[in-house]
Amino acid sequence: MVATLALVAPHDGRAQGYPFSQRATMSQDVALTTIKIAYGRPVARGRALFGQLVPWDKVWHPGADSATIISFNHDLLFEGHTLKAGEYSLWLLPREAKPWTVIFSRAAHTFHTPYPGESEDVLRFDVSPVTLSHMETMALEFPVVLRDEATLQFHWGTVGLPIRIKSPYKPD
Numbered sequence: 249m250v251a252t253l254a255l256v257a258p259h260d261g262r263a264q265g266y267p268f269s270q271r272a273t274m275s276q277d278v279a280l281t282t283i284k285i286a287y288g289r290p291v292a293r294g295r296a297l298f299g300q301l302v303p304w305d306k307v308w309h310p311g312a313d314s315a316t317i318i319s320f321n322h323d324l325l326f327e328g329h330t331l332k333a334g335e336y337s338l339w340l341l342p343r344e345a346k347p348w349t350v351i352f353s354r355a356a357h358t359f360h361t362p363y364p365g366e367s368e369d370v371l372r373f374d375v376s377p378v379t380l381s382h383m384e385t386m387a388l389e390f391p392v393v394l395r396d397e398a399t400l401q402f403h404w405g406t407v408g409l410p411i412r413i414k415s416p417y418k419p420d
Contacts, residue, residue: 269312274388279396279415281322287338288312289385290404297405304344307351307363309337310386310402315358322417326350327373336370339363340402340409347374348409380408 269288276283290312295301302308309315319335327350335356341349352371355364386404393399396416402409 267313270385271313272388276390276393276398278324278393278398278413280417280419281320281324281415283318283320283324283398283400283413285316285318285338285388287316287388288314289387291385292382292405298342298407299344302342304342307339307341309339309363310388310404312386315339315353315356316388317356318352319356322415325414325416326352326371327375327412328414329371329373331371337364342377347376349374350409350411375409375411378408378410379406382406 267288269290271286272289273284273286275285288311298304315337317335318338320333322333324331324333331352334354336352336354337356337358339351339353341351343349349372351369353364353368354370355368358364380403382405383403386402389401389403390398391401391410396414398413398415400411400413402411
């Protein structure tokens with residue numbers, strides 16, 4: 249008989265290498281269209297977010313690590329602009345005193361830097377940010393879903409960016 253001696257270190261969560269920003273996935277049906285989002289959720293941790301951590305007037309992806317991916321199985325209208333069913337990465341151009349630009353890129357599977365460039369963009373439109381209560385960990389959420397319309401909202405710190413969506417798909 250052979251005896252084995254194992255030395256076990258005390259359990260320390262930091263030794264596990266937990267990421268600072270956790271990954272999240274979500275799915276929301278709007279009428280007969282399923283929208284799926286996968287993204288990293290950075291944490292504010294007392295930092296000044298917009299204008300410092302996230303610079304003004306520079307394209308940024310809302311999330312951490314790998315670029316935020318959004319996919320949907322039927323064409324959708326984002327702020328009145330048609331976007332074909334598919335998979336895209338989501339980018340933002342934050343501005344201090346003007347509406348922000350929302351960008352959908354065909355370069356879906358990419359790291360969060362560098363931005364793939366305008367040649368990969370399939371849709372750009374502007375949305376005015378709103379002030380909300382503080383959200384410590386960044387979230388992409390659907391605070392409103394009504395039949396064939398919804399609001400996809402980016403929310404981090406006290407900044408919200410509500411994006412109106414309409415699902416015009418009807419089966420034959």
